[in-house]
Every structure is written in C-alpha cells, then in structure tokens.
Amino acid sequence: MSVRMAPPLPLILLLMIQGVYSADDDWDLTYSPSHICALKDSTVTINCTYTYPTGYQINTVFWTNTVRPKDQDSPDLFNDSEYKQRIQYVGDKQHDCSVRLTDVRHTDSHEYYFKFITDQDKWTGAPGVTLAVTDLQVESEGETVMEGHSVTLTCESTCSLTDTSTFIWFRNTHTLNERKKKLILPSVRRENAGDYSCAVQGHKLTSPPRRLHVFYPPDKPVISISSSGVIVEGDSVNLTCSSESNPPVHIYSWFKENQTSSVGSGQTFSITNINSCLSGWFYCVAQNKHGSQRSDAVSLTVKALSFSVSFGVELCVGVCGASAALLIVMFICRRKSLRRKASEHKPENDDVSNDTYNALELKTRSSDLYDTLTRRSSKKQIL
Numbered sequence: 001m002s003v004r005m006a007p008p009l010p011l012i013l014l015l016m017i018q019g020v021y022s023a024d025d026d027w028d029l030t031y032s033p034s035h036i037c038a039l040k041d042s043t044v045t046i047n048c049t050y051t052y053p054t055g056y057q058i059n060t061v062f063w064t065n066t067v068r069p070k071d072q073d074s075p076d077l078f079n080d081s082e083y084k085q086r087i088q089y090v091g092d093k094q095h096d097c098s099v100r101l102t103d104v105r106h107t108d109s110h111e112y113y114f115k116f117i118t119d120q121d122k123w124t125g126a127p128g129v130t131l132a133v134t135d136l137q138v139e140s141e142g143e144t145v146m147e148g149h150s151v152t153l154t155c156e157s158t159c160s161l162t163d164t165s166t167f168i169w170f171r172n173t174h175t176l177n178e179r180k181k182k183l184i185l186p187s188v189r190r191e192n193a194g195d196y197s198c199a200v201q202g203h204k205l206t207s208p209p210r211r212l213h214v215f216y217p218p219d220k221p222v223i224s225i226s227s228s229g230v231i232v233e234g235d236s237v238n239l240t241c242s243s244e245s246n247p248p249v250h251i252y253s254w255f256k257e258n259q260t261s262s263v264g265s266g267q268t269f270s271i272t273n274i275n276s277c278l279s280g281w282f283y284c285v286a287q288n289k290h291g292s293q294r295s296d297a298v299s300l301t302v303k304a305l306s307f308s309v310s311f312g313v314e315l316c317v318g319v320c321g322a323s324a325a326l327l328i329v330m331f332i333c334r335r336k337s338l339r340r341k342a343s344e345h346k347p348e349n350d351d352v353s354n355d356t357y358n359a360l361e362l363k364t365r366s367s368d369l370y371d372t373l374t375r376r377s378s379k380k381q382i383l
C-alpha cells in the first residue's frame, strides 16, 4: 500500500505558486503488505520503502505505534522495553525502511508507522501497517461424531494467513498427510478419535489439541463363562457379557432363550448354588444410547445328581468286587479245613484231591465252580 505523505505546508504553497507540485515524484512511502497476519511466536518482516525529494537530509528514522500531534514526539519502539529486545531495523537511511520483529505476541497487534526526521521536518507514514497476531485453533462442527459420518476440522486463525501457507495436521503424536487448512474425514472410524492439533509449516506454533470423540453403538457382545469344566448342581457360575462401544455400554440384560422377560442385568450374571432347571441357552443384550446388540446364545448345562450317579456306580462295583473276593477267600479256607477234617477220618480219599484240583481251577474254569459248589454241598452231608 502506498502512503502519500503531504509535504510541509510552506513547501506546498511554494510548489502551488510555482505550479509544479507533484507529490508522486518525490514523496512516497510503501508498506508491503499493509496488513500482516502473523502467527504468535513467529518473526515478521515489514517491507517498507520510502522516497523524498532530493536535497533533504535524513537525520533520524524510527518506528512507532502511536501517532502524536506534530509538536509532540512519538515513542520510538527501539527504546520501548516491550520491543527493544525483539525489534530490528533492517532498512537504511535512504529508501529502505523495513523492520523485523521477532517472537510476536498478541500485544503486538497494532498499527505501526515509519517516521523519519529530516533536517527540515518530521514525517510519519500514516496510515500505517497493521499487524494482527493470531493463535491457531482446531475447529469442528461438533466435538462428537457418529462412526460413518463425515467431519471437517479447520485450522482456524483470527486473521487471514497467506493463501500459500502449508498446514500440518497431527492426531495425538502422529503427523497426518493433509496439508490444507481443512482436514476432511468423509467417513469417520473409531480409530480417528483422538486429539487433533495443527500448525503452519515453517512455524513452531502448534494449536492446542482438540479432542474428537467418535461414537458408535455396541459391537456384537461375546459371553464368557467363568467355569470351563462341567457344571454341576450347587456350583456358582458367572456369565460375563463383553461388548465394545462408545460411550461404554450402560445396560446389559440377560435372557434365557424362549423366555421373554430378562433373567438378569449387569455385565456379569452371577448364579450361585445353580440348579439343573437353569440349564438352557443364554444370551445378553448390550445397549448404549446409540443402539443395542444381542450376543449369540451360549449353552449352560447343569448336571443333576452327577455326584451320586457316577460315584455311586464306582462304589457299587467296588463293594461287589470286594464281596466276591471275600467269598472266594472264605470258600478256599473252608475247603482247606474240610480237607483237614476229611483226612483225619479217611486219609486215602481220592475225592479230596479232585476237590483241591477243582478249587484251584476256579479262577479259569467257571464250570468247575458249579462242580465245587455241588461237591461242597455233598461233603456237608458227609460231615
């Protein structure tokens, strides 16, 4: 922007009288650009050029942010404690009046003027150059989005940055590929949730993070059973329903197949002192405010009287076996005593040796058992 400075009144009058006044030729001051949008903490260079008629001698050049009436001095920014550590005159005392300001702050947002003092007068380039200092802010239509919907995040500044600015996007600590001011997610997935921040390439300023929440109804729940083995009456069993959702599932309901009303609620369905009547197919329903889902049914089989049946049979077999063995032992003992008694009365009895043979063969020859038993009864008669 070109700022034309009026020459001092005596000169104008002189020029007008002479009829050769042309400010364009001699007096000119240009701030380029005249409006600057700068990121906080960045370095700004205000390009500035000035011309004045030949014959004038420049004594002092400085920058100020306050225009005062002519007879008062404008404050010199180079002497201002707010600026003097950060401002640098990069121009000269001829035609370049550029200035550089580092680590710009919000309080630097002002209109600035170049002022020079010649051997004849003081000049202020008004209107000046405006500097606006901005932060970066990630904006979105809402903080929350449903999975599958689209969302646009915008890296906002309070003033317009140059069109050539390249943006950098971050999700949590990852750098994303988008290089534009707007980050468009056409179909949001739950993995897209996170803290988003943006920056402008070449500048250290990064926006504060903005959290994006992605909501979705429960995934199909899965049931886990606390007991992995056989469940028998009297056991305690926990059925646990697990489902991923955002926000987290707030209602879990438990159902038994072909039973309309729910049998329980809560993520874990605890059954203590289980009864075989509870055997059946169970499923759970997980619900959050965006929807609900039911699980596949799982079978719960409770063994009734399992203890007495299995152990009872073993016990019975054991007792019968022991009884049979006892019977055989008793029988052999009995035979021995019979033989002893028989030999006392009839030492040469052939029947006795036959009986012994039969008794010894009892284990292998089942038919002999009958013989032996019949012989035994016949001996009873002898006795």
Ligand SMILES: *[C@@H]1O[C@H](CO)[C@@H](O)[C@H](O)[C@H]1NC(C)=O
Residues within 6 Å of the ligand: 032, 033, 045, 047
């Ligand atoms: C300011 O001047 C420098 C060189 O003199 C140039 O590289 C830069 O692009 C200029 N800036 C603007 C905003 O015109």
Ligand SMILES: *[C@@H]1O[C@H](CO)[C@@H](O)[C@H](O)[C@H]1NC(C)=O
Residues within 6 Å of the ligand: 062, 073, 074, 075, 076, 078, 079
């Ligand atoms: C700035 O300070 C210097 C000395 O440090 C002084 O000579 C000069 O006059 C001051 N300028 C203004 C505009 O106050």
Ligand SMILES: *[C@@H]1O[C@H](CO)[C@@H](O)[C@H](O)[C@H]1NC(C)=O
Residues within 6 Å of the ligand: 226, 236, 237, 238, 268, 270
């Ligand atoms: C069932 O869950 C409760 C608490 O949630 C726990 O105290 C109990 O030990 C669990 N029972 C089984 C059989 O896992």
Ligand SMILES: *[C@@H]1O[C@H](CO)[C@@H](O)[C@H](O)[C@H]1NC(C)=O
Residues within 6 Å of the ligand: 257, 258, 280, 281
């Ligand atoms: C539930 O009822 C349907 C028909 O009404 C039947 O086909 C199914 O076998 C039943 N399931 C159970 C576990 O009883």
